[in-house]
Amino acid sequence: MFERRISRQVKVGSVAVGGDAPISIQSMTTTKTDDVQATLIQVHELATQGADIVRVAVPHEGDAKALPAIAAEGGVPIIADIHFSVRLAMMAIEAGVHGLRLNPGNMRNPKHIEEVATACKERGIPIRIGVNAGSLDRKLVEKHGRPTADALVESALYEIGLLEEHGFKDYKISVKHQNVPEMIDAYRKLASKTDAPLHLGVTEAGTPKQGVVKTAIGIGTLLAEGIGDTIRCSLTADPVEEVKLGKQILQTLGIRDSTFDLVACPSCGRAELDVFDLAQRVEAAIENMDLPPMQIAVMGCEVNGPGEARDADIGIAAGPGRGLLFAKGKQIGWVPHDRLVEELLEAAQHVAEEIRAAGGDQSGEVTVLKGAGRRNALMDIGMRQTP
Numbered sequence: 194m195f196e197r198r199i200s201r202q203v204k205v206g207s208v209a210v211g212g213d214a215p216i217s218i219q220s221m222t223t224t225k226t227d228d229v230q231a232t233l234i235q236v237h238e239l240a241t242q243g244a245d246i247v248r249v250a251v252p253h254e255g256d257a258k259a260l261p262a263i264a265a266e267g268g269v270p271i272i273a274d275i276h277f278s279v280r281l282a283m284m285a286i287e288a289g290v291h292g293l294r295l296n297p298g299n300m301r302n303p304k305h306i307e308e309v310a311t312a313c314k315e316r317g318i319p320i321r322i323g324v325n326a327g328s329l330d331r332k333l334v335e336k337h338g339r340p341t342a343d344a345l346v347e348s349a350l351y352e353i354g355l356l357e358e359h360g361f362k363d364y365k366i367s368v369k370h371q372n373v374p375e376m377i378d379a380y381r382k383l384a385s386k387t388d389a390p391l392h393l394g395v396t397e398a399g400t401p402k403q404g405v406v407k408t409a410i411g412i413g414t415l416l417a418e419g420i421g422d423t424i425r426c427s428l429t430a431d432p433v434e435e436v437k438l439g440k441q442i443l444q445t446l447g448i449r450d451s452t453f454d455l456v457a458c459p460s461c462g463r464a465e466l467d468v469f470d471l472a473q474r475v476e477a478a479i480e481n482m483d484l485p486p487m488q489i490a491v492m493g494c495e496v497n498g499p500g501e502a503r504d505a506d507i508g509i510a511a512g513p514g515r516g517l518l519f520a521k522g523k524q525i526g527w528v529p530h531d532r533l534v535e536e537l538l539e540a541a542q543h544v545a546e547e548i549r550a551a552g553g554d555q556s557g558e559v560t561v562l563k564g565a566g567r568r569n570a571l572m573d574i575g576m577r578q579t580p
C-alpha cells in the first residue's frame with residue numbers, strides 16, 4: 194500500500210529488521226533486570242501481547258549477569274540497553290543477547306569502540322545507535338541552538354562513522370525527539386542520507402492521554418511515507434500498552450492484519466441506546482475471543498446505522514427498544530436491546546467459523562461468504578432472516 198523506503202536488513206536474533214521484513218514492534222521491560230524471574234515474566238507478557246523484540250536496561254554488573262538466562266529463556270530476541278560501559282557491553286555480548294543499544298560516541302575511547310564492534314561482528318549481533326534529543330552532545334546543542342532535527346541527524350551520522358571506521362555496518366538507527374514535528378523531520382532527513390534500517394519512536398511521549406496521540410502521529414506519519422522498519426511506542430504506562438498501541442498503529446495503516454476492527458458511531462441525539470456502553474462491552478468481549486480478522490459495527494440508530502452495519506462482517510443498527518443485526522451484509526433479525534451483545538457475539542462466532550472454513554484465517558483476509566456458504570452461515574447463526 195505504501196511504497197517503502199529501501200533499507201538494508203539486519204537480524205536481531207530470529208527477527209529481521211529492514212529490507213522487506215515485516216515492521217516489527219519493540220518494547221522495553223520496566224523491571225530491574227537483575228531480577229531474572231520478574232524480568233522474564235514481563236518479557237513473556239510482552240511477547241504474548243505481540244512484541245517481536247524486547248529491550249532490557251543494563252546499567253549495572255548485576256543486570257549483565259542476569260542476561261544469559263534472560264536471553265536464553267525470553268522466547269523473543271533480547272536487546273541489552275548499554276549506554277557507556279565497554280565492560281557491560283562485552284558482558285552482554287558474551288551473555289548471548291541478540292542486539293545491543295549503545296552509542297559508540299559515549300564510549301569515547303576508540304579502542305573500546307573497536308573491541309565492541311569486533312565482538313558484535315564476530316557474533317552477528319547488531320547495534321542500534323539511539324540518538325535522543327534529551328541526551329544530545331552539548332556541542333551539537335550549542336552549534337544548532339537546541340536539539341533540532343539537523344542536530345539529531347548530525348549526531349547519528351557521527352555515530353555511524355565511529356562504527357564504520359571499524360568496518361561495522363550491522364546497525365540500525367533511531368533519532369528520537371519528544372517534539373513530534375521535529376522527530377518527523379529528523380527521520381525524513383536521516384532516511385535520505387543512509388540505507389540503514391530505522392527504529393522509529395517519539396521519545397518521552399508521556400502518559401497515554403497525550404502519548405498515544407503523539408506516538409500515533411509521529412510514527413504513523415513516517416510509516417505512511419514508507420519510512421521505518423521497527424517501532425517502539427514510549428508511554429509512561431505498563432509496557433503492554435506500548436505493544437498494543439504499536440499493533441494498533443500498524444493495523445490502522447493496513448501494514449499488519451487486524452485482529453478485529455470495531456466500527457462504532459460517536460453517538461448523537463438520535464441514538465436509541467447508550468452507544469458508548471454497547472461499544473465498550475462488545476470491544477471487551479471480542480478481545481477475549483479467538484476470532485479471525487473481522488469488522489464489527491455498532492451503530493446507534495437507523496439513520497446511518499444500517500449502511501455501516503451491512504458493510505461490516507457483523508453489525509448492529511439500534512432502533513427503539515431493539516436493534517437490527519446484520520451478518521455479512523444480510524439482515525439477520527431484530528434483537529431486544531438487552532440481548533444485543535449476546536446475540537452479536539454468537540453471530541460473530543458463527544461467521545468466524547465460516548471464515549475459517551473458507552480459509553480466510555490463513556490468508557489474513559476476510560472471505561466474503563456468498564450463495565450457499567452465506568445461507569449456511571445464516572442458518573448456523575440460527576436466526577430467522579427478515580423478509
Ligand code: SF4
Pocket residue numbers: 458459460461462463464465492493494495496497498
Ligand atoms: S449512527 Fe445514528 S446515533 Fe450514531 S452518530 Fe450517526 S446519526 Fe447519531
